[in-house]
Amino acid sequence: MTRNEELAANLASVQDRITRSDVTLVVVTKTYPVSDVQILKELGVENFGENRTEEGEVKAVAVPATWHFQGGIQSRKIKDIVQWADVIHSLDSTEHALKLGQRAVRPIEVFLQLSLDGDPDRGGVVESELAALAEAVVAAPNLELVGLMCVPPVSAIPAEAFSQIYSVHQRFLSNFPNAQSLSTGMSGDFEVAIDHGATHIRVGSSILGSRTHR
Numbered sequence: 001m002t003r004n005e006e007l008a009a010n011l012a013s014v015q016d017r018i019t020r021s022d023v024t025l026v027v028v029t030k031t032y033p034v035s036d037v038q039i040l041k042e043l044g045v046e047n048f049g050e051n052r053t054e055e056g057e058v059k060a061v062a063v064p065a066t067w068h069f070q071g072g073i074q075s076r077k078i079k080d081i082v083q084w085a086d087v088i089h090s091l092d093s094t095e096h097a098l099k100l101g102q103r104a105v106r107p108i109e110v111f112l113q114l115s116l117d118g119d120p121d122r123g124g125v126v127e128s129e130l131a132a133l134a135e136a137v138v139a140a141p142n143l144e145l146v147g148l149m150c151v152p153p154v155s156a157i158p159a160e161a162f163s164q165i166y167s168v169h170q171r172f173l174s175n176f177p178n179a180q181s182l183s184t185g186m187s188g189d190f191e192v193a194i195d196h197g198a199t200h201i202r203v204g205s206s207i208l209g210s211r212t213h214r
């Protein structure tokens with residue numbers, strides 16, 4: 001099987017498992033070459049995700065598409081992230097919101113990253129901190145608050161975690177009614193996430209193959 005056939009088959013199988021038409025599939029291409037991004041683009045993929053800005057920038061220059069950043073944000077990298085990212089899924093600091101707003105040269109869609117358990121290693125803010133972060137995004141020039149992103153804790157039962165995330169999102173919407181999007185679900189759990197209201201899923205290994213690192 002050629003790489004083209006392999007990616008086409010994997011993509012079709014993921015698309016078959018997406019049961020709602022309002023779900024955006026973000027194909028996470030981290031660690032995989034530009035040639036794979038090119039093939040996927042020719043297969044009709046319009047949204048790609050990356051975790052590292054150096055890698056994202058190279059691929060975004062090579063392949064015009066909607067580019068998503070979902071990695072941990074480092075303050076000193078913000079000036080580079082704004083060069084190529086159209087959508088950021090992982091905002092979790094008001095300081096970064098201010099900096100992004102100052103640096104953005106065109107509109108960027110922003111998801112706030114929610115943490116269910118407050119584990120600092122995995123990023124995200126707890127529910128009680130969401131409103132202040134959202135206000136910072138709303139106030140920032142060139143940033144558009146579109147929703148929440150969450151990666152459930154490793155030990156969580158997916159259905160329970162996604163239903164909890166859905167409830168947090170519903171409460172959040174009462175104050176920020178425009179933030180309709182919910183970015184949850186990866187290769188291992190995207191069907192459960194879709195059952196619990198995901199509007200964006202970020203899928204890497206199910207399409208590109210398992211990564212040896214990251």
Ligand SMILES: *Cc1c(COP(=O)(O)O)cnc(C)c1O
Pocket residue numbers: 028030051070071151186187188202203204205206214
């Ligand atoms: C790597 C990554 C993904 C994709 O993970 P897969 O399990 O390969 O689908 C999605 N979201 C984030 C935040 C990631 O770091």
